[in-house]
Amino acid sequence: MSEISVKAIGIFKGYKSFFGKNTEVLKDITLEIRSDEIFGILGPNGSGKTTLISIFSTLIYPEKGSLKILGLDSRTEKDAIRKQINISTAKPNFPWSLTVRENLKHYAMLYGMYGSELKKSVDEQIEAFELEEYRDIKFEDLSTGLKQRLSLAKAMLNRPRLIFLDEPTTGLDPEIAIKTRQLIRRIHRENEVSVILSTHYMPEAEMLCDRIAFLRHGQMVAQDTPQNLKNQLHLGERMILHYVGPVNIDELEHIPGVMRIKAEPGIAEIVIDRTAENVDRIIKLFAGASILNIDIIEPDLEDVFLELAR
């Protein structure tokens, strides 16, 4: 049976302004994350994803609530937690004039590594993240993709049991983003590291995450596997018909199971609660026209996101 990486109950976080006004950023977050899963925290900008990850990584503290990381209390056992976790931040930043190797060495030293263990860990990460060619390049001279790889390499230096990845592919070109996702999978699988990541890129979450929590205005509005979320929300499927000839589109509204209709001359996009009966009724309505093509598209996480962010 897998262990629990994160157990959060009733987490609240607010920021006080200079004049004492409190802005609530997270409200009553309760969730449990297993160590054998890649868990995604999704939500629109400003929904509280980075704040939640920062609280889980003990970088900042919650105002209220109970939080256990790797079975340790986040208030009283912070140092023991920090030894076993690491983070790769959104927009990775490191001291500019240190090279890749020097940056890794510096952070390994902060984790109390020394001698051959330090050298081995630095070399291993340089090799694992394909940074050999760039080991003596200063951080300020690296491309965005390489900075991201360095950030992931740094996150693995202390051989953590749990890593937090805050928007790990933001700003990367598609090819590098795919490589980064492969790296994340590899880290999780080969190193048996529990991964918690935030993203607002839905295909990434769908591709990587075993389970997902959706945040909106600091509240958790849903939490489940991507497939269950799609099923639970009854988002329907999109049926796209290309046709020529006369069709009374208005009649579509009276067909049971039709949820939304978008029509242009020659194209009808219908969101339906799909059953064979419903599809049959729609096809029959197009009997007076010639159907050129029919596509039926299942809802994706993007649709879930749009529905939940509404």
Add this chain to the structure above:
Amino acid sequence: MNWRGELNKYLASTYKNWIISKRNVFTLFELFFWPIMGLLTIGLLTRFLNVSSNTVSFLLVGSIALAILQTSQMDVAYVLLFDMWSKSIKNTFIAPIKSYHLVFGALLFGIVRGTFVFGILVVVSNRLFGFDFLAGGIAPVLIFLVGVYAMAAVIGITVCISILTFGQKADVAAWSLSGVVLLVSGIYYPVEVLPPALQALSRAIPLTYFLEYYRSVYISGPHNIVLGALLAALYLVVGLMMFAWSIERARRTGIMLRLSE
């Protein structure tokens, strides 16, 4: 964790400051240009005013102390300033480190740089103005340097606390605090010339006592080095506690996140 791992937590900041310094052309100004310019200005002023040899020693000791203080206190402050400027504070504070690892690691590098500046200024003051800084022997020099480095650590810690309390704009404090010390600790004049309120303040600053101690090597006069040492130790301990508290506060208020954005 064994002692080597613990030692490396301190040396991490020494290592970072060293690499950044060696690649920064500004370092040349910090180590050579400003200290030498400061010493030359004061030395030449003593010639113009045709002051006694006692006054020359008084002023040159002050000038050298100020140069070491400014160099070393910047190194302690740099431990957070570099992270703040490169927006990498998150990466530092997610590691299992304490405030004292950062301060003493950075101070070690500050001591190396301060001692380098001291060596240069001792040679320059001797060659150009005939002032022998080592006339009293090695022990007074070491006591004096320890006092200056302790003061540098206290100022550097204060800058770090300001950054974590007030955010990014607080780095102005880094450039201003040694100016306040310059005014009240009797760098270029005896503290007796200050107004009574400032005199009381100067008596609360350890550097005042270390300057009076070292000047007594050249000009006989009273000093209370024990009180200076006790004050320096007290401020260091209180400073480290306040720094640790300000880190925890920055985690509670979220300043820690804003400093990385």
